[in-house]
Amino acid sequence: MGIDLTGGGSMLLLGSSMAVVGFLLLWFTPYVGLLTMVIGLGIVWSNEDQKIKKKNEKKLYEQESERMFERLKFDDPTSPQLFELSTLLYGTIKPHEAWLLEQLDDLELMYVNDAKGTIDETQNVSHGKFKNLFETAEKYKAICTFLSRECSSEIFEDIKTVSSKIDSDMSKSDDQSGLPPNLNDLLEDYDLEVWAKALIKKETDARNDRNTIINTVTIQARKELNKSISVACLHDEWIINGRIKFKL
Incomplete structure (x- = not known):
């Protein structure tokens, strides 16, 4: 196994060498030996400290990437940024693709057994099974296109109808709340x-x-x-x- 003489490896070798030389010098010139050994140990400690910091920074970066990935896989499941994060975390987009396929299969299976309940579930963003994955008809269609699956016109139209009604109701509520008292x-x-x-x-x-x-x-x-x-x-x-x- 070769010794890494670049960056941290060279500093570790330098610090270790100085510590050993300093220890040997203690028998001849205690002051110089002690000073050399302390400097060498300081270099070793500093090098190890930098390694720990870099390791922690990498861990924090990975955790932040995972949090962003978990959010984007529902918010924007077919975006280039999501694919980039998937490749960074897993080396490929295949795990995300498999997860999307599973969600789509579940949606269609639920729709066959209970069409209205399934569409209502797609709008239950806070506590629903799919969160906001199929919140709009456009997102549903984009997922089908990405997976090369046929887009169900029935599901597309039902999601579009329900989401449009929700938007309309919210708009009316906002308008009414701004009206002066009669x-x-x-x-x-x-x-x-x-x-x-x-x-x-x-x-x-x-x-x-x-x-x-x-x-x-x-x-x-x-x-x-x-x-x-x-x-x-x-x-x-x-x-x-x-x-x-x-x-x-």
């Missing part, structure tokens, strides 16, 4: 404010403490208005349902 809501808030203000003033005049007033207003709202409301008081300002604010 006239009925404003009138209802006004009536609630008048009612609450009168009751709180009555309780305040009776010298009841804040917690008693809050409890009374909450109970009376359920009895008289058949509503559950929240009541708070901050800086002498009464707040009903987080949005109706007034001072007495």
Whole structure:
């Protein structure tokens, strides 16, 4: 076995040689021998420390690559970056290809037995079997193309229909959340404010403490208005349902 005289190998050889020479010199010139041995051991220690650091850096890099691979294999399963990571980690894309094929087989088998349930499962990104692997019809088609498998028009259309409906529902929800309150809501808030203000003033005049007033207003709202409301008081300002604010 040859000795590596480049880089770390040469430094290790140099440090070891100096340590041995220093040890021998201890018998003749103790000071020079001790100094030479300490320098030699220092070089050896530094070389080993660098090896450990490089090993740890390599391990961290591999762990980060694995985490990215695990994310991309669902997010973007046919991307060049994913293939590059697969080659880096496993030397080939074959393991990823085999995994994709298994997922596709499971999808089609489940679809045969329960079409609607299977399509719903593809949209269960957080806890579903496939996560977001088949979240869109385009991703399903790209996977089929990559695996040279025939793309099922039924599965493609069903995923597209469901995912489009989800996007549409989310868009409507966002639009509605941004709408200003309508006239009925404003009138209802006004009536609630008048009612609450009168009751709180009555309780305040009776010298009841804040917690008693809050409890009374909450109970009376359920009895008289058949509503559950929240009541708070901050800086002498009464707040009903987080949005109706007034001072007495």
